[in-house]
Amino acid sequence: MSAALERWEPDILGLSHAIHADPELSGQEFRAAKRVSRLLRTAGFSFDEPQPRLPASFSARFGTGELVVALCVEYDALPDIGHACGHNVNAASAVGAALALASVADDLGITVKVLGTPAEESRGGKVDLMDDGFFRDVCFAMMAHAAAEDVIGGTSLAMGMWDVLYEGRPAHAAAAPFEGINALDALVVAQTAVALARQQLPTGSIVSLIVTEGGSAVNVIPERTRASVEMRSPSLKDLRVIEERVRRCLDAGALASGCTLKVTPTGNAYAELKQDQYLSEAYRDAMLTRGRAVAFNNEPVASTDMGNVSQMVPSIHPMLGYDVGGAAHHTAEFAAHGSSASADRAVLDGAFGLAMAASAAASDPCQRERLVKG
Structure with missing residues (x-):
């Protein structure tokens, strides 16, 4: 050889x-x-x-x-x-x-x-x-x-990855903000909830989140926002616990803002x-x-x-x-x-x-x- x-x-x-x-x-x-x-x-x-x-x-x-x-x-x-x-x-x-x-x-x-x-x-x-x-x-x-x-x-580490999409309704941010459903609000609530949840996750767990779309113009209520979420844990068993909790955090953003939520796995769980x-x-x-x-x-x-x-x-x-x-x-x-x-x-x-x-x-x-x- x-x-x-x-x-x-x-x-x-x-x-x-x-x-x-x-x-x-x-x-x-x-x-x-x-x-x-x-x-x-x-x-x-x-x-x-x-x-x-x-x-x-x-x-x-x-x-x-x-x-x-x-x-x-x-x-x-x-x-x-x-x-x-x-x-x-x-x-x-x-x-x-x-x-x-x-x-x-x-x-x-x-x-x-x-x-x-x-x-x-x-x-x-x-x-x-x-x-x-x-x-x-x-x-x-x-x-x-x-x-x-x-x-x-x-x-x-076991790992799962999701694409997250919130959709609301656009409106003029100054003239009629009350007519909009703010998709950025949904994402901020979700990101805050994820940050607070980290303390209660299984030992060795990591959750990373980035905003990939946050709105198109400052004077328009964002009708659509996107994020990528990556979850890691020492085992697939613990990963399922993380996924359940992170999903609840994402649901909270939709509930608080009135937006719709779509979560799409990206690739395979590791x-x-x-x-x-x-x-x-x-x-x-x-x-x-x-x-x-x-x-x-x-x-x-x-x-x-x-x-x-x-x-x-x-x-x-x-x-x-x-x-x-x-x-x-x-x-x-x-x-x-x-x-x-x-x-x-x-x-x-x-x-x-x-x-x-x-x-x-x-x-x-x-x-x-x-x-x-x-």
Whole structure:
């Protein structure tokens, strides 16, 4: 596998740099998907029939073994700041692991399945692929995520997202304000209610709300306002509690103002991440041979649709560290480091770690039986 990574190194790093230089938003990663698919075809991967219905996704495989390992390839960027979450590193390390595993697939008796999983930053493309059955034959799933340091074992927060629309009736704000039904009032009441409710939410919960439309002119009573709400919690169970309470806060705005309310979920709810202990330890051991000391830390880190995958099949989602100059995720400063020499080394090391973890599981009779039987 090391030899395979060395052989494919220019292509793997070229893929990382190309995706980094050409950021595409969630659900629109068509060029990234084509780049990955082209490399996989060159390496002898076949593409499943049918393909996923989700735009910018794909399903490819190599080998015919009963132990099916899925490598999840993320490649979406963020508006205005590009790959500020390092998904070019995520994509290239997963593809590198797939190429390494393909070189020993027959020896290990495995099938290497590569899934292009778009829209992680928005609707959660992995959940759509799950719903459409593309994880049904998978025994375990893997990917690594760009970060400032190497960490394994962490969890994530469950997350739900809503679009909120209040509609009232416009009127002249000076001549006849009493004829209007103020949609901005509804949103102010709701936002205030959410702020007050935070104290009683389950521990570790986070509710974020932004106004995306607040009116058109200062002398017109706003007839329409919109907001985006994001709710996070340590588990899906607690998330349902938050959703119920936030919905009551939104209802309060409509009741107080006389407006109508429409709440639309945006994308899929994200489950909390659950990482497989054996695969985590095998990954850590492999990374030690690359000179990387990977820390174990079970603290929740943001939210990911890989959490949903991990609730279905054994999974790992280690954080893959490189020098980001102290920058935080989702900043332009973080994005600037995504094609550095340090990031390139992380891509190759992460690919090796994932491939070796899969190899260890495939070579251990007890683990193999556990994973095949599910």
